[in-house]
């Protein structure tokens with residue numbers, strides 16, 4: 260068990276299940292340390308405001324604030340306070356937040372305000388974006404985009420609209436049930452499935468992975484080109500003026516071409532396997548600074564084998580534009596196939612710059628999310644901020660939340676911060692199989708006010724307990740029930756467990772949780788997870804804190820028995836459709852409350868879908 264956090268704090272409450280053989284669980288217990296380190300972001304960064312009731316979707320007027328100075332901040336606050344009651348509440352909340360923040364305060368302009376939510380969720384803006392052209396000169400030859408305008412008119416959105424309007428789904432939709440309408444109505448689009456374009460249709464991509472090829476076929480050391488594989492071939496197409504890339508990505512690619520030409524960096528050659536060349540690059544933009552976290556993937560067994568090419572290249576890149584680079588990493592990968600990254604930390608080498616790119620938490624005025632290049636990060640961060648706000652609003656105040664496939668904990672931490680001022684969540688348990696995530700998660704919670712992330716010392720709810728906790732406690736012989744209640748109540752609300760989603764469930768992560776958030780990869784939910792969620796509710800299953808729970812064989816436990824709201828975020832529509840059909844036709848009692856499609860990747864045939872399932 261790995262315990263991360265300030266030492267000398269209250270004892271961790273979350274343990275791996277001793278009975279789960281072969282399980283590699285690393286539990287992270289989050290106890291806030293007081294260290295804050297803030298880079299200076301660009302002051303003009305815009306964000307969104309939050310806190311409107313779901314019924315106000317698409318109906319807000321535009322409210323845009325910039326964070327360029329503290330005076331403009333207060334002016335904007337004044338403007339905002341007269342705009343609507345929801346925003347007034349936010350202002351009060353943010354003031355409250357400010358005064359109650361007990362950790363060291365960040366410099367005033369270091370954290371952008373979140374003020375563009377209304378704009379991004381505005382019906383007029385949405386309509387404009389649905390028709391706005393991307394106007395990219397590479398369209399037609401580039402495999403990246405399939406439409407150059409009308410970004411909602413793509414097959415996947417048509418299929419999703421039909422799917423959610425079909426009788427099979429209508430039969431299990433809450434709106435149909437509540438209205439008493441006939442569910443046997445076949446329509447292409449009955450208006451249930453909402454389509455939102457949550458960011459501009461250009462320059463939305465803040466993360467790109469590009470393949471590298473030699474500039475000339477005659478001399479390997481002529482330098483490299485960077486782009487995407489052309490459709491149906493392994494020829495690389497350059498896309499220097501890609502309109503969906505953040506401008507910093509295009510600038511970085513330009514410099515990479517110049518630098519590789521100047522210092523003669525060889526490109527990796529998969530045929531000859533004489534290797535050691537540059538294979539891929541990953542470019543991640545830190546939105547507040549516009550800087551690039553660059554990962555150079557070399558076809559080499561270790562970093563020594565990349566030399567002297569690596570050092571020459573990084574030196575030249577720094578010389579060309581020292582201000583563009585947030586950090587530089589080398590990833591070594593000489594394995595065949597198209598898998599770019601391995602999770603083995605031996606393959607990762609930080610060459611310069613900070614370990615984490617940081618992004619503002621999508622709600623409130625405090626808190627950052629930290630990402631290392633080893634962790635998953637959304638391709639369109641700005642669009643995902645809107646989705647994260649919508650997820651947070653779907654979580655009822657005061658909830659106990661289990662988040663599977665959590666990445667660095669983006670959705671769980673956003674929900675925690677969103678509800679803090681009104682009806683704070685009791686706890687949030689995040690888990691993911693990527694062992695690189697806890698470092699990011701820990702760093703993130705260090706930037707969030709302590710009151711948000713910890714249980715109050717007195718009169719608060721009990722800390723998060725899993726079945727594993729109770730078993731461990733009993734096995735240790737300690738008399739858990741005699742523990743002083745005031746110390747029991749003090750502890751972290753947000754915890755992180757490294758485990759596959761199926762293992763996390765079977766270690767009791769969702770026992771006691773009334774809300775579950777899942778955001779699986781494109782292939783959808785693991786079979787184990789889906790199976791649990793499809794089990795009928797067992798009214799006789801004891802409460803997780805009851806000693807009777809210990810007498811139940813694992814086999815009889817319904818590991819998601821307490822979950823009443825299931826928030827499913829999906830980047831793979833086919834898998835979501837399959838999982839939704841299984842959930843809705845299972846004896847578990849799920850009904851579909853809403854389905855929203857987010858055009859997170861304008862130009863492509865992909866849609867991010869948020870489904871909210873409920874059961875009594």
Ligand SMILES: C[S@@+](CC[C@H](N)C(=O)[O-])C[C@H]1O[C@@H](n2cnc3c(N)ncnc32)[C@H](O)[C@@H]1O
Pocket residue numbers: 635636637663664665666667668669670690691692693758759760761778779780785830
């Ligand atoms: C689409 S990402 C979502 C992450 C997060 N919600 C975010 O927005 O940053 C999917 C995550 O699932 C994790 N993952 C993939 N397969 C998994 C599995 N079988 N069990 C647990 N986590 C898994 C990946 O490591 C990744 O972080």
